[in-house]
Every structure is written in structure tokens, then in C-alpha cells.
Amino acid sequence: MSDIVLSGIRSTGNLHLGNYLGAVKNFVKMQETNNCYFFIADYHSLTTHPTPGDLHKSVRQVLVEYLAAGLNPDKSTLYIQSDVPEIAELYLLLNMNAYLGELERTTSFKDKARKNTNNVNAGLLTYPVLMAADIIIHHADKVPVGKDQEQNLEMARKFARRFNNMYNVEYFKEPVAYNFGNELVKVPGLDGTGKMGKSEGNGIYLADEEKVIRKKIMRAVTDSGPTEPNSAIPEPIQNLFTIMDIVSTPDTVEHFKNLYNTCEIRYGDLKKQLAEDVVKLIAPINAKIAEIDADDEYVKRAAKIGAEKARESAVKTIKEVREIIGIRKFY
Numbered sequence: 001m002s003d004i005v006l007s008g009i010r011s012t013g014n015l016h017l018g019n020y021l022g023a024v025k026n027f028v029k030m031q032e033t034n035n036c037y038f039f040i041a042d043y044h045s046l047t048t049h050p051t052p053g054d055l056h057k058s059v060r061q062v063l064v065e066y067l068a069a070g071l072n073p074d075k076s077t078l079y080i081q082s083d084v085p086e087i088a089e090l091y092l093l094l095n096m097n098a099y100l101g102e103l104e105r106t107t108s109f110k111d112k113a114r115k116n117t118n119n120v121n122a123g124l125l126t127y128p129v130l131m132a133a134d135i136i137i138h139h140a141d142k143v144p145v146g147k148d149q150e151q152n153l154e155m156a157r158k159f160a161r162r163f164n165n166m167y168n169v170e171y172f173k174e175p176v177a178y179n180f181g182n183e184l185v186k187v188p189g190l191d192g193t194g195k196m197g198k199s200e201g202n203g204i205y206l207a208d209e210e211k212v213i214r215k216k217i218m219r220a221v222t223d224s225g226p227t228e229p230n231s232a233i234p235e236p237i238q239n240l241f242t243i244m245d246i247v248s249t250p251d252t253v254e255h256f257k258n259l260y261n262t263c264e265i266r267y268g269d270l271k272k273q274l275a276e277d278v279v280k281l282i283a284p285i286n287a288k289i290a291e292i293d294a295d296d297e298y299v300k301r302a303a304k305i306g307a308e309k310a311r312e313s314a315v316k317t318i319k320e321v322r323e324i325i326g327i328r329k330f331y
């Protein structure tokens with residue numbers, strides 16, 4: 001039997017090249033051979049953005065971008081978290097067996113609490129419980145996510161195991177973070193250091209027009225260039241090579257590495273080539289975004305069939321969980 005694969009992305013902004021290469025591109029591949037659930041984590045986005053300007057619009061945008069990137073609503077179960085209220089019920093039930101100490105020790109909680117001292121809410125604390133509910137409600141085996149999510153996956157396994165132990169059943173599976181063989185990509189940003197991220201303001205977005213992409217890449221941080229042959233490549237330049245490694249042909253990468261090593265490199269040329277290759281990758285998705293965005297019927301249909309399929313599976317799980325815990329009707 002094929003694996004159950006599940007992953008989600010929060011609706012806190014448009015998808016960037018990192019989200020695409022690190023996550024969505026792989027979702028597209030996986031839907032061909034697995035039973036896949038991909039969703040938009042709108043409840044989760046409220047933990048850090050409690051009063052979003054237009055939540056409905058940003059959820060729709062991510063859905064449009066998922067579809068434009070190649071997720072097929074007839075192959076994958078593609079849905080919006082809040083369309084499946086059973087997830088909220090499982091979250092509530094799991095919360096009864098999640099302890100303050102372990103939640104407080106989670107790195108992502110500590111990070112977010114430190115960065116956002118005026119909004120350390122209970123949703124942020126129980127973020128990993130909601131994430132566990134997302135995953136185990138569909139009995140997922142594999143969860144394709146980036147490295148930053150490993151600890152949340154560990155928590156999901158813990159909550160699944162604890163449920164089984166407490167109610168003396170072998171009911172929930174323990175999901176594993178999945179990283180596509182050994183290819184765990186981390187797409188760097190264009191600002192010289194760190195990863196590309198929504199909150200970092202250093203991204204190239206799938207919704208960016210060609211000229212915007214070119215402009216962003218031409219402005220990427222570089223240095224004054226190597227002065228000694230075969231010298232070490234500093235981070236900002238390495239970042240451009242890393243993106244090039246992912247989006248360009250090996251010949252192209254080798255060509256510019258050789259020029260670097262002989263100190264003949266002109267960063268303008270490297271950036272022009274990189275922009276060309278990024279545009280080649282994004283332009284078709286970008287065109288699709290416009291096309292799908294204009295097709296409201298298609299977007300609605302995708303959300304509707306996704307919600308129906310996801311609920312079918314979630315309703316079954318909740319029924320069984322209630323039975324296991326002993327929540328039964330009197331009428």
C-alpha cells in the first residue's frame with residue numbers, strides 16, 4: 001500500500017522560491033505515487049498573526065499558488081485546515097495530555113516568545129499539539145518539511161505514542177519528517193546571510209513578475225570579488241552559487257565557479273544568468289497563478305472537493321477517537 005503523505009504551509013504570505021524548492025515542488029512529485037494530503041494552515045497563522053488584514057484573501061492566494069505550482073486536486077487531497085473542524089476537536093483532546101513543561105521547552109515556542117513578547121498566547125504554546133492533530137488525524141506516515149520542523153515532528157510522535165499508551169490502544173502511527181532521500185534543500189536569501197523566508201523580506205516570490213525577479217537578483221548582496229586564485233567563497237557569493245546549483249545546469253555552475261577560481265568573475269554576468277534561470281523556473285508558474293486566480297470556479301471546486309475528501313478521513317478518525325476515550329451519545 002502507498003504511504004500517506006501530509007504537509008501544510010501557513011497562510012502568512014505568498015509562497016517564495018524557498019517554499020517552492022524546499023516543499024511544494026516535492027509535494028507535486030509525491031502526489032503521483034502516494035496518498036497525499038496538503039493543506040493551508042490558517043489556524044496556525046493566527047498564532048503569530050491574530051488579526052490578519054484579510055485572512056480569506058491570503059488563504060485563497062496560497063491555494064491558487066499551490067494549484068499553479070502543480071498540485072492537482074484530483075490527485076492530492078488539497079484543503080484548508082479550518083474547513084475540517086475535526087482537527088480542532090482532536091487538538092482539544094490531545095491538549096488534555098500535553099504538558100506545560102514540554103511545550104515551554106520547544107525551540108520554536110521559545111524563539112517566537114522571545115521575538116514577540118507582547119503576544120505570547122496559548123495558541124503559540126500549543127502550536128505543536130495542533131500540528132500533531134493535523135498529521136495524525138489522517139494517519140500520515142511521512143511529512144515532507146524543512147529542517148526547522150524536525151522538533152515539531154518529534155512532538156507529534158510523542159503525542160501519538162502517549163495517546164496509544166494512555167488509552168491502551170495501538171491506534172495512531174508515529175509520523176516521520178521526510179526529506180526526499182538526501183536532498184534537503186535550504187534556499188538562502190538574497191541579502192547575504194541566512195535562509196529565504198517570508199518574514200525576512202529577502203525572497204523571490206512565485207507571484208513576482210519577471211522584471212521584479214531580475215531586479216531583486218541584480219541587487220543581491222555581493223562583495224568586491226576574489227583577488228587570489230582558488231580562494232574560499234564568502235557567504236553572500238556562496239548563497240548565489242547555492243541557488244544556482246538548484247536552478248541552473250551543472251555546466252553553468254561550473255563555468256562561473258571556474259571564473260571565480262581564476263578571479264575573472266564578473267558578478268553582473270553571474271546574476272544575469274541566475275536571473276535568467278530563476279525566471280525560466282518561475283515564469284510558467286507565475287503565468288498559471290494569473291490564469292487560476294481568474295478562474296474562481298476552479299478555485300472553489302478545488303477547495304470544495306479537498307474539504308470533502310479531508311473531512312471523510314477526519315470524521316472517521318474522530319469517531320474512533322471518541323469511542324476509544326469513551327465519549328458516547330446517550331440518545
Ligand code: ADP
Nearest residue numbers: 010018019022023145146186187195196197198
Ligand atoms: P517561511 O519560513 O517562509 O515562513 P514556512 O515556515 O511557512 O515558510 O514554511 C513552509 C515550508 O517551506 C516548510 O516545509 C519549510 O521547511 C519550507 N521552507 C521555508 N523556507 C525555506 C527555504 N529557504 N529553503 C527550503 N525550504 C524552505
Ligand code: TRP
Nearest residue numbers: 006007008009010041044131134
Ligand atoms: N509548522 C509548519 C511550518 O511552519 C506548518 C504546519 C502546520 C505543518 N501543520 C503542519 C507542516 C502539519 C506539516 C504538517 O512550516
